[in-house]
Amino acid sequence: MGRQDGSTRQVSAASVDSSTATILHVDLDAFFASVELLDRPELADKPVVVAHDSARSVVTAANYPARRFGVRSAIPLARALQLCPSAVVLEPHFEKYRHYSRQVMAIFDDMTPIVERLGIDEAFLDVAGARGVIGSPAEVAALIRQRVRDETGLACSVGAAATKFVAKLASGLAKPDGLLVIPRAETLGFLHPLPVSALWGVGAVTEKSLLGRGLHTIGDIAETPVAVLRRIVGEAGAAKLHALANGIDPRRVTPDTVDKSVGHEVTFEVDVSEPGVLRRELLRQADQVARRLRASGVEGRTVVLKLRYSDFTTITRSRTLAEPTDVGRRIAEEVRSLYDALGAHPPVRLIGVRMEQLAVSGGAPQGLWDDDEDWRDAERAIDGVGERFGRDAVRPASLLRPAREVGPSKRRPHLPDAGSVDI
Structure with missing residues (x-):
């Protein structure tokens, strides 16, 4: 392309x-x-x-x-x-x-x-x-x-x-x-001269394999028997690539889809090892994630912790809740528990919080009682204050302490997976 x-x-x-x-x-x-x-x-x-x-x-x-x-x-x-x-x-x-x-x-x-x-x-x-x-x-x-x-x-x-x-x-x-x-009649004429890398699902590794077999264009893929493609990219990949190369894509436009995940992450200016700093950052991010969930009218069931160390080793830990939530306090408690369970670990370069398995709020059946009811009401009231006076008008007390010299260099919300490339 x-x-x-x-x-x-x-x-x-x-x-x-x-x-x-x-x-x-x-x-x-x-x-x-x-x-x-x-x-x-x-x-x-x-x-x-x-x-x-x-x-x-x-x-x-x-x-x-x-x-x-x-x-x-x-x-x-x-x-x-x-x-x-x-x-x-x-x-x-x-x-x-x-x-x-x-x-x-x-x-x-x-x-x-x-x-x-x-x-x-x-x-x-x-x-x-x-x-x-x-x-x-x-x-x-x-x-x-x-x-x-x-x-x-x-x-x-x-x-x-x-x-x-x-x-x-x-x-x-x-x-x-x-x-x-x-136009529909010009689909193949448009597709076939394009490089194989233009096909959905063809990353660097697959592209190298296809080029190594002399398949350089989408037209080459279209003319190659599926049985031959299977030996290169596997059963599922062969069928998908062959169909797309021949202009076959039966997927319909589906309205009102829910984002796959909502999250925030921070890369620190200097690697951080102090647990108190990391735990406060998790609270801040959990609060931001919960706000975005509520603003979008969705709840998440799976809490994900992401850590990256100075050698760029990256780990994730997750926990699936019994009931979905959009409450920052609940998300913070769960992600802090995931962090504490890691025990000792190297200084942290990046830390992030993400909620997955999203669904429209209120769609899941509720239990006999709601342990988060008071916090949910309080956070929604804070949302209302934020709309009038700015989103940081009310914050948890532990986030009001003076900023440290070791601060985040990049605070980036995790955008919906399908729209993450800004082109």
Whole structure:
């Protein structure tokens, strides 16, 4: 696929027949960086990197001018500044990203009730039913792009196709700020010249195996018997890759899906070994995770603790609760218990809290009594105070002590799995 810097951009002509391309994939362009630039328009044409300014920070996002120097999300900030010494570094503001995400998703909901959110900055839309109200899929896509720009100041790219897989590929090639329509009849002509790495499920290891067998393009995969592919990628992988390579993707756009997980994590400026500091950080993160669960109207059943040490060894520990919860106190107690059970361990570079097995709040049957009822009521009252006076207006007393010299260099919310790449 392209370099994700706009150099391989493809867009459709206005005359394209989009009648069979009823699935849209809409993706906000360089979302985090673009939101930051709304307040700094004078930097729009300059290379900009979003990251905490710290020795251990990694790049959260980069705008397209920065990407042309090879800067990518998730690389160390120090490396990004080596590649692009003129880059301007801006601090991330995740509250802003959530605010603009809600605005954009509301626009999608105006177009069709069939919206599948993939994360904070992208979604699939089935617009087959919008033809009689708004127009063709291409017209719906054009209206979405115009409304997003007019109402938020942001740009988005749209891929339109007969299947979800092809629509997502098309939106990536349309970046930045473009629309690429792939009519059903042109699906194979679009797919087959693309490299095997463009197929969902083909990572570095699988790509190497396929290239080693002389399979370089999606067309090569399509022409290879499934029996041969099985020997390369296994039973399940062979069937999936062969189907996608032949334009077969029966998955429908599924609205109202729940995020797979919600979490927060911190990378410390200096490795931390003091248990009191780590336990307070777990309380802070549990409180943030619970707030996000309540704001999204979901509860989680599995509590996950994540630790990374100075040698980059990473461990996770989890516990599944008898009943799902969105109560910060319960999450904190469980994750602290997981931490205490580890006993002695090396100094910690990164620590994180995550809730998994999410479901809509109130969907699970309740027990005869609710041990968390008082805390749940208190935390929801605090939510109301936070909406009026700021989310940190009320905090646990143990989090009010003066900040230590050893502080976090990066406080990053764990975004929905399917939307974690900011492209």
